[in-house]
Amino acid sequence: MAYDRWSRRDLMGAAALLALVVGVPTATVMLSTQDAADAPSDRQRAMIAAVSDHVLPTTDTPGAGQVGTGDFVILALAHGLDGTRAPAATGALSFAGAGQRRPDGSLRYLDWLEQALDTAARGDWLGMAPAARAKILATLDAAAFAQGADAHPWRKLKGLILTGYYTSQVGGSDELSYELTPGRFDPAVPLKAGMRGYSSDWTAVDFG
Amino acid sequence: MANDTHFDAIVVGSGITGGWAAKELTEAGLKVLLLERGRMIEHQTDYKTELKAPWEMPFRGAGDAARYEKQFPVQMLNRHFTEFTENHFVNDAENPYQKVADTDFNWFRSYQLGGRSLTWGRQSYRWSDYDFGANKRDGHGTDWPIRYADVAPWYDKVEEFIGVSGAAEGLRQLPDGKFQPPMALNVVEQALRERIAKQWPDRCLTIGRTANLTQEKPGRALCQNRSICARGCSYGAYFSTQSSTLPAAKATGNLTLITDAVVERVDYDPKTKRVTGVRWIDTKTKDRHTATARVVFLNAGAFNSVHLLLNSADAAMPNGLANSSGVLGTHIMDHANTLSAAALMPGFEAWTTFGNRPTGVIIPRYRNLDTMDGAGHSRGFSFQGGALQSGWTRGKREAGIGADYKESLQPPGMWRVVLVGFADCVPRASNRLTLDRANVDANGLPQLKVQFAFGAEENAALAQAKADAAEMLTHAGGQVIMGFDRPGAGGTAIHEMGGARMGFDPATSVLNQWSQAHDAANLFVTDGAQMSSSACQNPSLTYMALTARACAHAVSLIRSGAI
Numbered sequence: 001m002a003y004d005r006w007s008r009r010d011l012m013g014a015a016a017l018l019a020l021v022v023g024v025p026t027a028t029v030m031l032s033t034q035d036a037a038d039a040p041s042d043r044q045r046a047m048i049a050a051v052s053d054h055v056l057p058t059t060d061t062p063g064a065g066q067v068g069t070g071d072f073v074i075l076a077l078a079h080g081l082d083g084t085r086a087p088a089a090t091g092a093l094s095f096a097g098a099g100q101r102r103p104d105g106s107l108r109y110l111d112w113l114e115q116a117l118d119t120a121a122r123g124d125w126l127g128m129a130p131a132a133r134a135k136i137l138a139t140l141d142a143a144a145f146a147q148g149a150d151a152h153p154w155r156k157l158k159g160l161i162l163t164g165y166y167t168s169q170v171g172g173s174d175e176l177s178y179e180l181t182p183g184r185f186d187p188a189v190p191l192k193a194g195m196r197g198y199s200s201d202w203t204a205v206d207f208g
Numbered sequence: 209m210a211n212d213t214h215f216d217a218i219v220v221g222s223g224i225t226g227g228w229a230a231k232e233l234t235e236a237g238l239k240v241l242l243l244e245r246g247r248m249i250e251h252q253t254d255y256k257t258e259l260k261a262p263w264e265m266p267f268r269g270a271g272d273a274a275r276y277e278k279q280f281p282v283q284m285l286n287r288h289f290t291e292f293t294e295n296h297f298v299n300d301a302e303n304p305y306q307k308v309a310d311t312d313f314n315w316f317r318s319y320q321l322g323g324r325s326l327t328w329g330r331q332s333y334r335w336s337d338y339d340f341g342a343n344k345r346d347g348h349g350t351d352w353p354i355r356y357a358d359v360a361p362w363y364d365k366v367e368e369f370i371g372v373s374g375a376a377e378g379l380r381q382l383p384d385g386k387f388q389p390p391m392a393l394n395v396v397e398q399a400l401r402e403r404i405a406k407q408w409p410d411r412c413l414t415i416g417r418t419a420n421l422t423q424e425k426p427g428r429a430l431c432q433n434r435s436i437c438a439r440g441c442s443y444g445a446y447f448s449t450q451s452s453t454l455p456a457a458k459a460t461g462n463l464t465l466i467t468d469a470v471v472e473r474v475d476y477d478p479k480t481k482r483v484t485g486v487r488w489i490d491t492k493t494k495d496r497h498t499a500t501a502r503v504v505f506l507n508a509g510a511f512n513s514v515h516l517l518l519n520s521a522d523a524a525m526p527n528g529l530a531n532s533s534g535v536l537g538t539h540i541m542d543h544a545n546t547l548s549a550a551a552l553m554p555g556f557e558a559w560t561t562f563g564n565r566p567t568g569v570i571i572p573r574y575r576n577l578d579t580m581d582g583a584g585h586s587r588g589f590s591f592q593g594g595a596l597q598s599g600w601t602r603g604k605r606e607a608g609i610g611a612d613y614k615e616s617l618q619p620p621g622m623w624r625v626v627l628v629g630f631a632d633c634v635p636r637a638s639n640r641l642t643l644d645r646a647n648v649d650a651n652g653l654p655q656l657k658v659q660f661a662f663g664a665e666e667n668a669a670l671a672q673a674k675a676d677a678a679e680m681l682t683h684a685g686g687q688v689i690m691g692f693d694r695p696g697a698g699g700t701a702i703h704e705m706g707g708a709r710m711g712f713d714p715a716t717s718v719l720n721q722w723s724q725a726h727d728a729a730n731l732f733v734t735d736g737a738q739m740s741s742s743a744c745q746n747p748s749l750t751y752m753a754l755t756a757r758a759c760a761h762a763v764s765l766i767r768s769g770a771i
Contacts, residue, residue, distance in 0.1 A: 055609045063614075072268070080273040138609055145607035159604040166600040166617075167268035172261065176600060176618065180259065182563035185433045188395035191560040197599050197620040199262075201564060202435055204599030206287065208621065 040074055044110040047126050048073050051113065052161045054134050055141075061175040064165040072164030073157065077109055082159055084109060091151030112153050116140060172199035215241040215464070216766070218486055218501040220471045220516065223323025224748050225735045225755045226507030227453030228366075232759035233505070234462035238766070241499050242463060243488055245470040245508070246319035249296075249326070251450035255440030257292040265291050282314045286702070288327055288438040296320065296327050296438060306644045306657040313542075313658045313698035315511065321467050322449040323509065327438045329702075330419040330446050330566065331592070331746040332372045334363050334383040338577060338588070339743035342632070346586040348665075349539055349635035350711040352740050353721035356383065362753035369456075370447035370752070371425055373567075374417030381588070382572040382745065388422045390415045395559045396595035396623050397569050403684040410574050411680070416567035416592065419447035427455060435564035446566070468492050470651055471516055474504055476728060478524035482771065483731045489651050503730045503762050503771060507755070510540070510736030511641060514707035515656050517718075517733075518643050530708070530725035530733075536718050537642060539635040540658075540706040541742040544666035544695035548629035549677035551686030552622055553595060560597060560620045568594035571627070571680075573744050575672065584668030587632035588744045591677060595625045625686055629673035630701060632744040634665045641707055660698040670695055703747055705736035723758035730771040734758045 040048070052073065053065025064070075077084050087105030088096070100112045117125035120136045128136075144152035165171040172178050176199040197204065216238035219229045230242045248254070262269040271291035276284040283289050283297040298317040307313055318324045337356045343349040360383070367386040375390040393401060393415055401413040420431040428444035428451055437446050444451035457463045471488045475498075485500030506513040514537050520529035528536045573588035575581055582588075598621030608616065639661065643654040674693040681688055698704075711717025714726035723738050725731040734755040736747060765771045 056614045057611055059611050059614055075267070076270075079267065079275070080277070081267070081270055082273075085274060134610065141609050142607055155604070162600060162603050163268065163270065167262035167270075169261070169263040172263060175614070178261065180261065180434060180436075182433045185392060185561070185563035185565045187392040187398070187561055187565075189560050189562050191558055191620065195560070195620075196618045197560075197597070199600060201597075201599050201620075203564065203594075203596050204620070205601055207596060207624075207626065208598035208601035 038078065038108065040110050043126065044114055045070060045074065047114055047117065048110060048157075050126060050133065051117075051137060051157075052164065054130075054137050055158060055161050056165050056171070062170050064161060064171070067165065067168045067170045069161055069164035069168065072168075073160045074110070076160045076163070080106075081163070082156055084156055084160070088153070089151040092153055095149075095152050107153055109153055109157055113157060116154075166199055213241070213499050214485075215239050215499060215501040217241070217503045217505065217762070218243065218499055219505045219507055220486065221245075221323060221506070221508035221512070221735070222321050222449050222454070222465070222467075223318075223507065223509060223735070224325045224328065224449070225751045226323065226505075227325060227449035227457070228752050228755040229505040229507050229734060229759055230457040230463060231453040232756050233763065234457045234460040236759070236763040237460075237462065238763065239462050240457070240464065241501065242457070242465045243469045243471055243486070243499075244321050244323075244465070244467045245491065246321060246323070246467065248467045249321045249440070249450065251444070251454075252440075252442040255442055256295070258436070258439045258442060260292060267291050283316060285314055286316050286327075288329075292436065293327065293438040296440070302650060304647070304649065304655055306647055306655050308657060308659040311658055311660050311698070313660045315658065315699050315704065316702045317509070321465075322454075324702075325448040326440055326450070328748060329746065330437065331570075332367070332370070332374075332385075332417050332419045332749040333570075333745040334385055335359070335743050335745065335747075335750050336381050336383055338381050338573070339741065339745075342587055342741045342743070343635070348586075349740055350709065350713070350716050353710055353712045358721070359750065359753050359757065362757040363749065365756055366749060366752045370419050370452055371421045371423070371428070372417055372419050372749070373415075373422040373431075375414050377412050377414050379412060379572055381574075381577055382570075385417070387417065391418070391420070391422065391565050391567055393569065394561050394565075394595055396553050396556050396625065399556070400595065400625065400681075400684050404571070404680050407683050408574075408680070411571055412574075413569055413571050416570050418567035420566050421445045428452070431566060433563035433565055435566040437566055469497075470653070471508070472496075472651070472653055473520040474506075474516060474529055474731065476520065476522065476525060476529055481728060483529070483728050491651060494651070502766055503732065505755075505758075505762075506731070506733045506737070507735045510705045510707055510739075511656055511658075513733050513735055513737040514540075514641050515643070517708060518641070519653060525727070530718050530727040530731060532727050533715055533717060535637070535709065535716060537707050538637045538640040539709055539740075540639045540641060540660060540704065541633040541635055541739070542660070542698050542704045543701035543742060543744065544631040544633055544662050544670055545701045546629055546670055546674075546692045546695050547690070548591060548627050548670070548673045548693075549681050549688050549691040550624060550626045551678075551681040551688045552624050553684075553686050554623075555685055556623045568592055570745075575669075582669065583672045585631075585665045585672070587634070587665065587669065589629050589631040589669045589673045590744045591627040591629055591673070593626040593628050595623055597621055597623055624689075625681055627677040627681065629670050629677065630744050631666050631669035631673065631695070633742040634663065635706060635709070635741055636663065639706075658698075662695050662698065666695055667693070703736070703742070705739040705742060705747055708733045708737040709740040710738050711740060722761040723754055724761065729765070730762075732758045732762055
């Protein structure tokens with residue numbers, strides 16, 4: 001569904017989401033289980049929002065930044081989704097400094113991201129022009145998915161960005177299709193150009 | 209003690225078999241007390257997350273991993289455990305169990321009205337004489353005192369009531385049933401079926417036989433192809449206690465249902481050699497109650513029924529109720545299963561599907577039937593799985609950022625096939641349950657201790673399953689990307705069974721051919737605990753059939769005055 005074909009209700013919903021993201025101070029997305037040391041800084045919060053939008057930008061549907069994916073990643077990291085509070089794999093050490101590891105061996109992913117991007121930018125990544133930021137992020141992404149880089153911390157962050165976006169209403173039901181109650185099963189449907197997969201295909205989500 | 213009450217029958221547990229016992233006994237005119245340890249879950253109105261979208265959930269359906277690690281470290285390993293379904297699984301922290309050293313066993317449980325009937329996989333298969341004759345044939349365990357012909361009419365009855373969709377295939381090892389119309393194989397599975405059959409005529413890939421309705425039943429609507437069954441289904445489209453057996457039992461006017469009532473022991477009178485009733489604890493108030501009855505059915509789930517018998521030991525039966533043989537708690541089993549093969553399936557890029565079919569496919573056992581061709585094992589394995597397309601989550605494994613990357617994740621992805629091997633688990637005396645009196649639960653009852661390990665038979669079967677799966681998928685045009693030949697932890701199949709096995713000889717078995725205790729003629733155990741072997745297909749349909757059969761027997765004994 002193209003963004004310009006949204007219903008008024010959908011638009012209001014998106015606007016509400018946007019307001020939620022823009023209008024909420026960092027402190028309110030901190031969680032009770034978070035140690036003070038784990039709370040993201042305002043800069044880190046802005047950074048993960050910007051990073052998520054570079055991964056999944058606005059096209060004919062809103063991008064990840066617009067639907068608050070960055071805050072979902074912060075929530076997810078605070079609660080250890082996708083194993084992010086488990087001791088990081090040994091291989092992750094080659095990508096992350098000792099200061100980015102907690103005593104329990106898990107990584108402080110946002111600390112790592114901030115340092116990785118600023119180092120690559122030789123300065124303030126967040127302050128760079130969007131094209132320059134995207135180039136640096138693309139280089140980081142390529143390195144993380146190169147052979148032998150399975151433990152790269154970026155993989156976890158990217159995974160959470162995808163989860164945040166495609167489980168949002170925009171990502172799940174506009175960028176992709178969503179049908180909770182299909183009512184039937186068609187076993188062989190010709191796949192045509194432009195068809196969008198179903199975020200409600202739970203088997204695909206589980207085993208995709 | 210308070211509120212002593214008398215019934216014709218007491219049924220302990222309201223899951224798949226307890227619901228059946230309640231239905232059959234009440235329909236026979238008996239006044240039945242059904243005790244459920246867990247909380248009330250009303251059909252439809254209590255399926256709170258059924259209609260929720262991921263964006264309506266605090267953690268988008270994935271759930272709070274930090275909380276799960278503390279409260280649900282075992283249950284969270286279940287594929288069906290999500291933020292949508294967590295209320296249908298036990299809190300592990302509040303319901304602990306023990307394992308002996310070196311035992312790796314995950315006990316998946318649902319303590320609530322309906323038990324695991326709300327969360328089960330719904331796969332419904334008959335067992336054959338290859339299964340009921342397995343112990344006699346190879347000498348493991350003790351011979352079943354029943355054969356297929358004894359159970360067949362009860363399979364008919366159960367299938368017609370619960371509604372099982374499936375395709376008749378005429379296989380001796382997986383007998384056909386009273387099926388509703390089958391769900392369809394998808395385009396890839398249909399090709400796989402044909403390609404495998406052409407090369408191996410004795411290997412039949414067929415649609416899973418599942419307790420999801422493809423024809424309406426009274427009070428139950430057609431399956432909507434949502435595949436979110438474990439959230440609870442307001443359509444009543446899959447078999448559960450709530451959708452099916454409980455309404456039937458309630459309609460008789462003969463049912464008394466009490467939830468939040470954990471039974472701590474079954475009382476036994478050594479003078480009459482009969483059980484007299486049960487003692488139960490109100491888990492909310494901790495008040496203790498008794499109830500008496502002419503007959504008691506244990507349907508607490510295999511391990512908890514064994515727990516109850518062990519905990520009912522007294523001076524007359526110091527090793528546990530109905531345990532004069534000493535085998536109570538022994539010979540527990542669970543299917544050995546693993547991902548035998550996953551393969552990419554090129555050539556179907558022009559196709560997709562619509563709807564979420566709530567079943568996969570099965571390739572029934574083909575080894576060790578009339579020819580003993582198992583490599584190092586004497587029983588069988590089967591495969592379950594299916595062909596599926598990847599979704600957006602494939603992006604987690606792929607490089608790329610930006611608009612092109614986002615666009616690449618729009619269409620359904622590559623087709624792949626997964627085959628999960630389920631191997632028959634040999635009954636062994638060393639795999640057993642005991643009570644750990646040093647560790648008690650919140651009700652002051654001793655915790656269950658599990659001792660379990662798979663052995664050479666299961667490992668050999670899964671090794672052959674891996675090789676066969678790879679060979680079949682490669683032949684069918686697939687590119688195998690992974691496969692395993694070692695079972696997951698015990699309990700992974702969620703088919704834990706045995707512990708109060710059936711047998712001919714009271715000296716070596718707990719139950720007779722009617723699921724009736726050798727030591728107490730008015731005590732029946734008709735859940736998974738009664739199983740003497742495991743077969744390699746899902747057991748719930750057989751539990752139900754044996755329950756209905758045992759109920760008819762109990763009713764005839766009551767009517768004749770024998771009990």
